[in-house]
């Protein structure tokens with residue numbers, strides 16, 4: 001493991017009141033002291049006002065320096081945190097001076113990787129930190145914080161302990177194969193195994209919802225030309241993103257924008273109206289619409305007023321993931337006694353109700369989801385592996401009782417769980433986790 005001093009800007013570059021630069025590694029304090037005179041004498045964990053200078057003494061800035069001595073730091077190494085004025089020039093100059101003083105520019109995620117390797121942070125918590133930073137919607141942040149607090153790890157630790165318990169019970173049978181009655185009857189063993197498999201499967205079943213929470217639900221506005229899709233798209237976003245005209249066929253390409261509904265993350269897509277296009281460009285537009293429809297988590301089928309559904313609309317409306325939206329309600333005097341949610345892009349009527357429907361339909365029943373949820377493909381793959389091994393173990397506990405083979409599968413299931421928790425993280429796993437981190441994290 002590398003322990004050389006690394007440096008990076010921890011805040012995004014650009015105009016801001018403050019910027020934070022971090023230096024971590026063996027000799028971090030000595031290296032930084034070349035830029036921050038007197039740093040070696042600063043008391044640890046105390047914010048001290050300091051001057052930042054280049055090698056020839058040229059002033060860079062005045063700011064706050066805080067020294068964290070190993071192992072009581074984020075990375076577990078000696079770490080210095082410098083707050084300077086924000087913007088482009090000053091932080092860049094400070095980082096350059098620290099590099100000249102002997103620190104290497106950090107690789108993406110290198111600070112967090114060192115924290116994990118030094119046992120300061122679990123792998124699941126490191127992933128959660130990345131998710132928290134990437135969150136654009138409050139519910140995403142809730143789930144990330146939950147994982148950072150260890151909810152998923154505690155659940156996995158408990159499952160892992162139950163696998164070990166089962167293994168222990170089997171050991172007796174393996175060691176004394178001729179005894180008729182072990183410490184527990186075979187039926188009890190099978191029951192414990194079945195309950196465990198059930199619980200692991202239940203956790204695995206949260207994966208689609210969790211991954212949707214991380215990525216945002218794909219919500220596609222579809223319908224006939226001129227149905228009011230683009231107007232509704234703009235109204236939901238609160239911004240004039242898509243062109244609107246009275247001419248049918250205004251939208252030809254799909255337009256995607258991120259937004260939130262009741263705090264849940266949504267990728268909203270406006271599409272070209274569905275019709276039998278004859279012109280080449282129109283046809284291409286309709287093809288794009290169909291591709292998005294194929295991938296949609298939720299379809300908002302826009303229908304002008306109380307008009308009867310026809311042809312393709314009927315088929316779409318019959319799908320479980322479709323919500324019928326009756327548009328332009330301000331133009332239709334009589335209340336429409338028809339299926340669907342009535343909205344008006346002009347008056348804003350019905351928009352909040354529609355947002356609520358999007359949230360519940362795309363993410364299930366609100367608060368249920370914040371139970372520990374599998375948020376990543378890595379979690380899903382590892383847990384699916386554990387389910388497979390547990391199922392195999394179950395077969396060995398049935399009619400053709402084979403305690404030795406069952407124990408082998410249980411051990412493999414336990415290893416999948418450990419891999420997920422990160423107890424035995426290999427370089428491959430670490431590379432995969434930290435590939436998506438940004439520099440300075």
Ligand SMILES: Nc1nc2c(ncn2[C@@H]2O[C@H](COP(=O)(O)OP(=O)(O)OP(=O)(O)O)[C@@H](O)[C@H]2O)c(=O)[nH]1
Nearest residue numbers: 225226227228229230231246249250251273328345
């Ligand atoms: N009064 C009123 N007019 C609306 C409303 N929504 C849309 N319109 C009008 O209906 C016409 C078509 O609206 P668009 O939003 O462009 O419809 P579209 O479904 O995106 O149409 P295409 O992109 O051509 O498929 C425009 O003249 C809009 O001003 C509404 O809620 N109230």
Ligand SMILES: [Mg+2]
Nearest residue numbers: 229230250251
């Ligand atoms: Mg349009």
